[in-house]
Amino acid sequence: MFKVEVHNLFKVFGPQPQTILPMIKEGISKRQVMEDTGHTVGINNVSFQVKQGEIFVIMGLSGCGKSTLVRCINRLIEPTAGEILIDGEDIISANHDQLLDIRRKKVAMVFQRFGLFPHRNVCSNVEYGLEIQGFEPTVCKEKALQALELVGLKGYEYSMPDQLSGGMQQRVGLARALATDPDILLMDEAFSALDPLIRREMQGELLELQAKMHKTIIFITHDLDEALRLGDRIAVMRDGQIVQIGNSEEILTNPADDYVREFVQDVDRTKVLTASSIMKRPDPLVIPKDGPRAAVRRMQEEGISSIYVVNSQRQFHGIVRVEDAMRLVKQGVHDLEEIIIKDVPIASPDISIIELLPVAFNAKTPIVVLDDQNKMRGIIGRAAVISSIMGEEK
Amino acid sequence: MVTIPIGKFFEAVIVWLRFHFDDFFNIIRQGLTSFIDGFENMLIFIPAAVVIGLMAAIAWRSAGKGVAIFTVLSMSLIYSMGLWPQTMQTLALVLTSAMIALIIGIPIGIWAARSDKFDKVARPVLDFMQTMPAFVYLIPAVLFFKLGKVPGAVATVIFAMPPAVRLTNLGIRQVPEDVVEAALSFGSTPRQLLFKVQLPIAIPTILAGVNQTIMLSLSMVVIAAMIGAGGLGEEVLKGITQLKIGRGFESGIAVVFLAMVLDRITQSLANINRNRKM
Numbered sequence: 001m002f003k004v005e006v007h008n009l010f011k012v013f014g015p016q017p018q019t020i021l022p023m024i025k026e027g028i029s030k031r032q033v034m035e036d037t038g039h040t041v042g043i044n045n046v047s048f049q050v051k052q053g054e055i056f057v058i059m060g061l062s063g064c065g066k067s068t069l070v071r072c073i074n075r076l077i078e079p080t081a082g083e084i085l086i087d088g089e090d091i092i093s094a095n096h097d098q099l100l101d102i103r104r105k106k107v108a109m110v111f112q113r114f115g116l117f118p119h120r121n122v123c124s125n126v127e128y129g130l131e132i133q134g135f136e137p138t139v140c141k142e143k144a145l146q147a148l149e150l151v152g153l154k155g156y157e158y159s160m161p162d163q164l165s166g167g168m169q170q171r172v173g174l175a176r177a178l179a180t181d182p183d184i185l186l187m188d189e190a191f192s193a194l195d196p197l198i199r200r201e202m203q204g205e206l207l208e209l210q211a212k213m214h215k216t217i218i219f220i221t222h223d224l225d226e227a228l229r230l231g232d233r234i235a236v237m238r239d240g241q242i243v244q245i246g247n248s249e250e251i252l253t254n255p256a257d258d259y260v261r262e263f264v265q266d267v268d269r270t271k272v273l274t275a276s277s278i279m280k281r282p283d284p285l286v287i288p289k290d291g292p293r294a295a296v297r298r299m300q301e302e303g304i305s306s307i308y309v310v311n312s313q314r315q316f317h318g319i320v321r322v323e324d325a326m327r328l329v330k331q332g333v334h335d336l337e338e339i340i341i342k343d344v345p346i347a348s349p350d351i352s353i354i355e356l357l358p359v360a361f362n363a364k365t366p367i368v369v370l371d372d373q374n375k376m377r378g379i380i381g382r383a384a385v386i387s388s389i390m391g392e393e394k
Numbered sequence: 395m396v397t398i399p400i401g402k403f404f405e406a407v408i409v410w411l412r413f414h415f416d417d418f419f420n421i422i423r424q425g426l427t428s429f430i431d432g433f434e435n436m437l438i439f440i441p442a443a444v445v446i447g448l449m450a451a452i453a454w455r456s457a458g459k460g461v462a463i464f465t466v467l468s469m470s471l472i473y474s475m476g477l478w479p480q481t482m483q484t485l486a487l488v489l490t491s492a493m494i495a496l497i498i499g500i501p502i503g504i505w506a507a508r509s510d511k512f513d514k515v516a517r518p519v520l521d522f523m524q525t526m527p528a529f530v531y532l533i534p535a536v537l538f539f540k541l542g543k544v545p546g547a548v549a550t551v552i553f554a555m556p557p558a559v560r561l562t563n564l565g566i567r568q569v570p571e572d573v574v575e576a577a578l579s580f581g582s583t584p585r586q587l588l589f590k591v592q593l594p595i596a597i598p599t600i601l602a603g604v605n606q607t608i609m610l611s612l613s614m615v616v617i618a619a620m621i622g623a624g625g626l627g628e629e630v631l632k633g634i635t636q637l638k639i640g641r642g643f644e645s646g647i648a649v650v651f652l653a654m655v656l657d658r659i660t661q662s663l664a665n666i667n668r669n670r671k672m
């Protein structure tokens with residue numbers, strides 16, 4: 001079961017949103033609807049599912065409806081039509097008390113402009129979510145201090161928010177959201193107001209925290225680098241619709257349309273693409289007990305001068321060169337073992353291309369991609385590395 | 395030329411109200427009279443030195459040493475001019491009116507902040523209340539409450555209330571959208587949102603409204619005296635009607651000093667609150 005499910009969600013802003021729905025469903029464009037009726041289409045037939053423990057990034061330019069979408073999930077904005085399920089429970093039909101309960105216990109939110117309470121100090125900002133649930137002050141305080149320690153703000157408990165830097169203020173925002181121990185975090189452009197260095201630092205810390213906490217995070221951003229760095233999966237939005245959902249490699253290597261392609265064209269692909277996305281199936285393989293004669297024959301068939309040796313579980317042994325194999329055939333030796341060259345460049349499938357580069361520079365043979373069980377997954381020639389950097393791998 | 399009988403209509407409404415709600419107005423009149431008289435008597439009964447001391451202490455705590463010294467000097471000057479009882483009368487009337495204006499005005503301001511519909515209705519009414527010449531309020535006030543302090547207080551309340559409503563409304567609406575969203579996103583009830591977030595953040599602005607209300611109440615002193623509210627206003631009127639030029643001027647100065655003291659104290663209340671936020 002999914003943690004959060006959104007089915008066919010619509011949001012129309014204007015005096016009579018319900019009457020506009022049929023028009024939108026007919027496929028009349030957002031601009032046309034605006035001109036004809038004065039209604040703004042915020043979200044247009046959006047569906048997606050988020051898994052427990054996943055960071056799901058919703059990315060798009062400003063005005064694409066991503067902030068509206070995330071506010072529908074805790075109903076800060078009431079959707080016009082559609083279904084939102086959290087743990088299988090319908091949020092849209094929840095009554096006032098149920099809604100309060102969901103907001104208090106299940107879903108917490110972090111805001112772009114932090115949304116801290118200026119009249120409360122750091123600690124009582126973090127306590128707020130617990131305080132309004134009626135917890136004892138000592139309990140509130142204890143949990144708030146824990147949350148503050150988690151985000152690295154120990155020692156700032158009694159500062160006022162406006163005494164802190166932007167990065168620290170957002171840590172308060174994050175601590176406040178974590179204090180109620182929600183399952184789901186909604187982060188609306190949480191790091192967009194921070195300067196680039198602090199932003200990267202906060203992204204790193206979020207990933208670290210997430211590794212410990214395994215929350216379900218829905219993260220809104222307009223920044224592709226941020227999306228690629230944080231997202232387990234990324235949904236790209238335009239004009240209130242989701243154009244593509246996929247992991248970072250799918251988005252980069254297989255953009256669904258020109259909009260996504262334009263979006264991703266400036267990205268530094270060497271940091272995002274991994275070895276596994278540019279490797280090819282290896283050339284023909286032999287297993288050690290095939291012997292030199294079989295190896296030579298395979299190489300002659302394929303017209304190649306060397307061949308990879310793997311065992312029956314595809315675990316990598318090394319390379320055999322044709323001249324060595326010929327020599328063994330002449331000598332009448334039947335075991336390949338003594339001529340296997342083990343000194344070949346290897347890489348793991350998850351390594352990024354930028355890290356692959358030095359390996360490729362020094363390699364005389366293609367790089368062999370091995371998984372953690374030492375199984376051969378593929379090979380990468382120098383040409384593949386270079387063309388992937390140029391962005392012409394297809 | 396068609397004449398639209400607005401005046402006649404207004405008259406009819408007043409007469410109708412007087413006829414049907416006479417008991418209601420009487421209760422208000424008696425209640426207010428005894429409250430104002432009690433307040434006034436207390437201020438006059440306590441020795442002037444003690445009152446001055448108390449005012450100075452309040453000034454010191456809220457606005458600092460300078461304002462405290464200013465309070466002592468100006469109130470002593472008023473005492474030495476022989477206007478102390480009248481000043482206390484005026485102070486009692488002004489503070490009572492301002493208090494009532496705030497008790498009514500702040501909740502209306504809160505309501506206006508939370509409902510755009512009500513805000514739309516309230517806005518022109520407030521404009522009307524503020525631009526209508528203050529003298530006009532004396533007419534219904536006298537008709538409903540006869541002569542004396544109560545109609546003076548009522549006219550003052552009507553005249554002085556708009557800033558309390560407006561600035562409460564403004565203060566709450568000025569609370570940043572994301573702060574309100576944050577409060578809601580954690581599951582605040584509307585009441586928690588109001589009392590834990592919106593009002594505390596709006597307090598400096600609301601206190602500016604309190605200051606304005608008190609100042610406007612003071613500006614009604616002379617007008618209210620025309621229907622028998624007494625106090626410093628009456629002395630000023632005597633200065634006009636009986637050509638007691640010196641007395642009239644002294645009373646004017648007393649009003650100004652009282653206004654300055656009240657203004658500095660209430661203004662600094664707003665500032666203290668703003669500073670505590672920092």
